[in-house]
Amino acid sequence: MPLVLVSFVCGLIFGAGLLISGMTDTAKVLGFLDIFGAWDATLAFVMAGAVAVSSIGFVLARRRGAPVFAAQSLWPTRRDIDAPLVTGAALFGIGWGLAGLCPGPALVNLAGLSLPVIVFVAAMAVGMLGHDAWSRSRASARQTTQATV
Numbered sequence: 001m002p003l004v005l006v007s008f009v010c011g012l013i014f015g016a017g018l019l020i021s022g023m024t025d026t027a028k029v030l031g032f033l034d035i036f037g038a039w040d041a042t043l044a045f046v047m048a049g050a051v052a053v054s055s056i057g058f059v060l061a062r063r064r065g066a067p068v069f070a071a072q073s074l075w076p077t078r079r080d081i082d083a084p085l086v087t088g089a090a091l092f093g094i095g096w097g098l099a100g101l102c103p104g105p106a107l108v109n110l111a112g113l114s115l116p117v118i119v120f121v122a123a124m125a126v127g128m129l130g131h132d133a134w135s136r137s138r139a140s141a142r143q144t145t146q147a148t149v
Contacts, residue, residue, distance in 0.1 A: 019108060
C-alpha cells in the first residue's frame with residue numbers, strides 16, 4: 001500500500017475520532033478549558049482514552065523491529081526543555097484557549113466553511129510559513145557567521 005494512501009487513511013481515522021469525541025466543537029473545548037466556571041470534563045476522558053490507546057500502540061511499535069510502511073522508525077531523541085519549546089507550547093495554549101481550536105480540529109472544521117475557522121486556519125498557515133522563514137534566516141545567519149570565523 002503506498003505511503004500516501006496509508007497517510008490518508010490515518011488522517012481519516014484521526015478526523016473521525018475528533019468528530020466523534022467532540023474535539024471539533026469549540027463550545028465543548030472552551031467548556032473544558034473553563035475550569036473555574038461551567039467546567040465540562042468530558043474531554044478529559046477523551047484525552048485519557050487517547051493516551052491509553054496510543055500508549056499500547058507505542059509499546060507494540062517499539063517491540064516491532066522495523067515499521068511496515070517505512071524504512072526505519074523515527075523516534076524522538078531530544079528530551080531537553082528549551083525556550084522555543086516553552087514559547088511554542090504557550091502560543092499553542094493561548095490559541096487553543098482563545099479560539100477553542102487546535103490545528104487538527106481546525107482542519108476538520110474547514111469542511112463546514114465557517115468564516116472564523118477559515119480565518120483561524122489562514123492565520124495558522126501564515127504563522128507556520130513565518131516561522132519557517134524566520135528559522136531559515138537564522139540558520140543562514142549562523143552559517144554566514146561560522147564561515148567568517
